[in-house]
Amino acid sequence: MPAEFWKVVVIAKEDGKLSATGYLQTQKNLLDNLEFAFGSYKTYQVPVSRIEAITGLNFGRLRGLDPLGTLESMDSRLISGKGDILL
Numbered sequence: 001m002p003a004e005f006w007k008v009v010v011i012a013k014e015d016g017k018l019s020a021t022g023y024l025q026t027q028k029n030l031l032d033n034l035e036f037a038f039g040s041y042k043t044y045q046v047p048v049s050r051i052e053a054i055t056g057l058n059f060g061r062l063r064g065l066d067p068l069g070t071l072e073s074m075d076s077r078l079i080s081g082k083g084d085i086l087l
Helices: 048-054 059-065
Strands: 006-014 018-026 042-045 077-079
Touching: 006 042, 006 048, 018 048, 018 059, 042 048, 048 059
Parallel strands: none
Antiparallel strands: 006 018, 018 042, 042 077
């Protein structure tokens, strides 16, 4: 059973500049007793560099397009709606 799911999204903003954002969904807290649990899962926007660290993948140039990558204190942002996404 997967403990985490991730994705990296690249978009062209209205000004034509590219933006790369990473997202992480985790269910590690539900796997402690190895029983199935159904409930609401939380999605977090995370730095692309964090997904690189977790997976061992290299997203190269996309890392530099990530708005969270420039915020040193930003480890993750809880996403409850589209207004929570930092582009």
